[in-house]
Amino acid sequence: MAAANSYFVPGYGISRAVIQNEIHYYCGPDSIVRPYVHQGRDGFLVTTSGPPLTKAQIEDLKISSQEYEEKQSRIANESNVFVNQPVAVHQRMRRV
Known part of the structure; x- marks a missing residue:
């Protein structure tokens, strides 16, 4: 089995749901993608x-x-x- 490589893909114009569903098709079944910030840019770490x-x-x-x-x-x-x-959120009171 080959060693895994990681690289950054800029996220502009790419939906998280789409890249997570299609990454296996493009890069193989063992591929993983997660949100990542590189040099202040949002994107994905593949x-x-x-x-x-x-x-x-x-x-x-x-x-x-x-x-x-x-x-x-x-x-x-x-x-x-x-x-x-607006979504109702129930907050607990802090104990002092």
């Missing part, structure tokens, strides 16, 4: 023993992410979900 993502694959992830976000938006609009709706 760890895999398979081939790294190519520029074309990253562009495919961006296209899939846009389609995913549009679909999620349509679902929210159809079900009349207000995204910024």
